[in-house]
Amino acid sequence: xxxxxxxxxxxxxxxxxxxxxxxxxxxxxxxxxxxxxxxxxxxxxxxxxxxxxxxxxxxxxxxxxxxxxxxxxxxxxxxxxxxxxxxxxxxxxxxxxxxxxxxxxxxxxxxxxxxxxxxxxxxxxxxxxxxxxxxxxxxxxxxxxxxxxxxxxxxxxxxxxxxxxxxxxxxxxxxxxxxxxxxxxxxxxxxxxxxxxxxxxxxxxxxxxxxxxxxxxxxxxxxxxxxxxxxxxxxxxxxxxxxxxxxxxxxxxxxxxxxxxxxxxxxxxxxxxxxxxxxxxxxxxxxxxxxxxx
Amino acid sequence: xxxxxxxxxxxxxxxxxxxxxxxxxxxxxxxxxxxxxxxxxxxxxxxxxxxxxxxxxxxxxxxxxxxxxxxxxxxxxxxxxxxxxxxxxxxxxxxxxxxxxxxxxxxxxxxxxxxxxxxxxxxxxxxxxxxxxxxxxxxxxxxxxxxxxxxxxxxxxxxxxxxxxxxxxxxxxxxxxxxxxxxxxxxxxxxxxxxxxxxxxxxxxxxxxxxxxxxxxxxxxxxxxxxxxxxxxxxxxxxxxxxxxxxxxxxxxxxxxxxxxxxxxxxxxxxxxxxxxxxxxxxxxxxxxxxxxxxxxxxxxxxxxxxxxxxxxxxxxxxxxxxxxxxxxxxxxxxxxxxxxxxxxxxxxxxxxxxxxxxxxxxxxxxxxxxxxxxxxxxxxxxxxxxxxxxxxxxxxx
Numbered sequence: 001x002x003x004x005x006x007x008x009x010x011x012x013x014x015x016x017x018x019x020x021x022x023x024x025x026x027x028x029x030x031x032x033x034x035x036x037x038x039x040x041x042x043x044x045x046x047x048x049x050x051x052x053x054x055x056x057x058x059x060x061x062x063x064x065x066x067x068x069x070x071x072x073x074x075x076x077x078x079x080x081x082x083x084x085x086x087x088x089x090x091x092x093x094x095x096x097x098x099x100x101x102x103x104x105x106x107x108x109x110x111x112x113x114x115x116x117x118x119x120x121x122x123x124x125x126x127x128x129x130x131x132x133x134x135x136x137x138x139x140x141x142x143x144x145x146x147x148x149x150x151x152x153x154x155x156x157x158x159x160x161x162x163x164x165x166x167x168x169x170x171x172x173x174x175x176x177x178x179x180x181x182x183x184x185x186x187x188x189x190x191x192x193x194x195x196x197x198x199x200x201x202x203x204x205x206x207x208x209x210x211x212x213x214x215x216x217x218x219x220x221x222x223x224x225x226x227x228x229x230x231x232x233x234x235x236x237x238x239x240x241x242x243x244x245x246x247x248x249x250x251x252x253x254x255x256x257x258x259x260x261x262x263x264x265x266x267x268x269x270x271x272x273x274x275x276x277x278x279x280x281x282x283x284x285x286x287x288x289x290x291x292x293x294x
Numbered sequence: 295x296x297x298x299x300x301x302x303x304x305x306x307x308x309x310x311x312x313x314x315x316x317x318x319x320x321x322x323x324x325x326x327x328x329x330x331x332x333x334x335x336x337x338x339x340x341x342x343x344x345x346x347x348x349x350x351x352x353x354x355x356x357x358x359x360x361x362x363x364x365x366x367x368x369x370x371x372x373x374x375x376x377x378x379x380x381x382x383x384x385x386x387x388x389x390x391x392x393x394x395x396x397x398x399x400x401x402x403x404x405x406x407x408x409x410x411x412x413x414x415x416x417x418x419x420x421x422x423x424x425x426x427x428x429x430x431x432x433x434x435x436x437x438x439x440x441x442x443x444x445x446x447x448x449x450x451x452x453x454x455x456x457x458x459x460x461x462x463x464x465x466x467x468x469x470x471x472x473x474x475x476x477x478x479x480x481x482x483x484x485x486x487x488x489x490x491x492x493x494x495x496x497x498x499x500x501x502x503x504x505x506x507x508x509x510x511x512x513x514x515x516x517x518x519x520x521x522x523x524x525x526x527x528x529x530x531x532x533x534x535x536x537x538x539x540x541x542x543x544x545x546x547x548x549x550x551x552x553x554x555x556x557x558x559x560x561x562x563x564x565x566x567x568x569x570x571x572x573x574x575x576x577x578x579x580x581x582x583x584x585x586x587x588x589x590x591x592x593x594x595x596x597x598x599x600x601x602x603x604x605x606x607x608x609x610x611x612x613x614x615x616x617x618x619x620x621x622x623x624x625x626x627x628x629x630x631x632x633x634x635x636x637x638x639x640x641x642x643x644x645x646x647x648x649x650x651x652x653x654x655x656x657x658x659x660x661x662x663x664x665x666x667x668x669x670x671x672x673x674x675x676x677x678x679x680x681x682x683x684x685x686x687x688x689x690x691x692x
Contacts, residue, residue, distance in 0.1 A: 002530050009520070009526070050575075115351050115355070116351050116391065117356075117573075117574060120576035140554055209519075214547065223517075259523050264512040
């Protein structure tokens with residue numbers, strides 16, 4: 001029975017990693033850049049929900065909607081101001097370093113506005129959850145919502161990319177920006193759309209992350225962001241189902257190794273697995289081997 | 295140049311000692327005379343310059359601000375009553391954001407200002423970092439709340455609070471003596487010297503007590519969001535008391551998660567838990583019944599505490615915690631040591647340090663955190679442990 005509890009906790013943590021990893025992988029897959037500020041978009045989303053809910057005396061639905069809108073704007077603006085001008089830069093490192101810069105910028109702005117004191121975040125999911133076997137097995141409402149939301153996002157994203165014109169444009173842009181431009185695809189707009197989607201996912205991830213683990217500080221997004229990046233690489237960066245699988249594997253491995261091996265070694269094990277997987281299959285679980293043309 | 299100043303101030307200092315021995319009595323006039331001729335020197339003057347360092351923002355802001363404010367009250371009181379042997383205290387505090395490097399920066403800022411005695415740093419890691427500098431400058435350092443063993447590894451550093459070992463040992467004794475539990479679970483932060491230090495001593499001291507430790511689970515600062523496993527293991531092992539030798543920001547999360555999973559043991563913490571009631575938007579009803587080892591309870595009825603709490607409330611609009619009390623005591627301990635040694639404000643930082651070091655082992659100070667505190671030359675205090683319990687959102691003496 002307690003194994004089931006641990007497994008469910010792992011699924012819950014894993015689905016949050018998965019939603020964050022989806023944002024990473026979308027942007028990487030299409031824009032071919034690592035948006036290291038993604039974790040901090042999550043933190044921004046959390047603070048927006050926190051502030052709006054406080055202003056509206058606990059109405060978190062409005063908070064989430066506002067957070068999604070503002071995070072989307074933030075993502076698109078960041079892309080336009082900080083990343084787009086560097087897209088043609090000689091080294092792909094330039095945009096990577098800029099992303100790290102944006103990450104610290106956001107953290108420090110949050111520090112200025114909110115201070116570094118932690119804030120207790122009220123869960124956006126008010127539902128208590130389910131209880132089985134006389135309360136021996138409890139599944140929290142937020143856990144169920146997180147798992148459902150992550151699956152819904154996965155399905156919607158898959159449909160969007162494979163079935164719509166915009167999605168096809170993204171695929172084309174990811175394969176060859178030059179050729180896509182020749183085919184009449186506005187690559188800049190396509191990438192901006194990718195950032196919009198990725199950042200709105202960050203707001204959703206933030207709402208769920210802080211509901212499950214209700215403590216909010218300017219560094220809230222940093223570590224989950226890194227773990228989710230690991231999840232995205234583990235699953236095969238650029239692959240949407242891969243991000244989902246990577247996130248779930250990471251969450252479950254983390255919780256189970258904490259439980260059955262050592263709570264101190266959990267992180268070492270998680271990152272050790274990453275190393276092993278990448279040694280065996282450098283493109284990640286679902287990653288495709290792309291031939292580099294010379 | 296530096297050597298010249300040192301010789302110069304040493305001459306001045308000895309001149310003053312001579313003048314005092316000669317029965318001139320009041321140190322204030324000679325102190326101000328020294329200031330006139332010694333202008334520009336980093337040390338010396340007509341006032342004792344005491345600095346304080348702590349996290350005024352950040353994860354432990356509740357401690358830093360308490361130290362800043364508590365020391366302020368003591369300084370104001372002493373100055374209003376005519377200073378130390380007639381010499382006023384000037385007081386300044388700097389923020390370190392709970393970061394060791396920033397703490398050293400704060401120390402340097404205060405040194406530039408002319409600090410002669412340091413009250414701080416507030417937290418262990420910062421205090422250890424700063425003690426490297428106070429050691430090389432030979433500045434007297436009294437940390438109100440730096441409780442890690444290494445905080446006082448140098449002979450110029452003393453502390454007001456218990457050391458970590460003492461907190462771990464005192465917690466074990468307290469749980470045993472008050473029959474608080476039969477099975478104890480522990481959740482501690484293995485990436486933090488404070489937390490793991492208390493944990494180790496607690497485990498050692500628990501040998502042969504009337505409870506057994508059924509689970510001991512760690513987490514790290516990189517992994518401090520999900521506590522479901524640690525709590526579930528304690529629950530499965532049947533722990534009726536969970537010992538939390540950690541800081542309050544993580545503890546707030548643990549209490550929330552324990553509540554959602556329907557686990558309600560007694561939570562027992564140490565001084566790091568102090569401040570849990572100040573977490574913004576935290577449902578304080580979750581902290582109901584939480585016990586913590588602390589040398590100070592704001593609801594105590596003795597005159598000293600009542601007066602201190604009232605002043606603190608009037609000035610800063612909140613009830614002081616033990617860090618405020620530690621810092622308040624720290625300033626009075628410094629006063630006692632200065633009086634004992636006959637040190638004066640125009641002594642060099644190093645001479646002052648030597649004088650105070652000698653006096654610390656001879657004084658017996660009574661304050662908010664304990665009556666009759668005495669010090670070992672190692673820097674450790676001797677004092678009685680006390681615990682409080684949280685009732686209706688306030689600390690109540692147990």
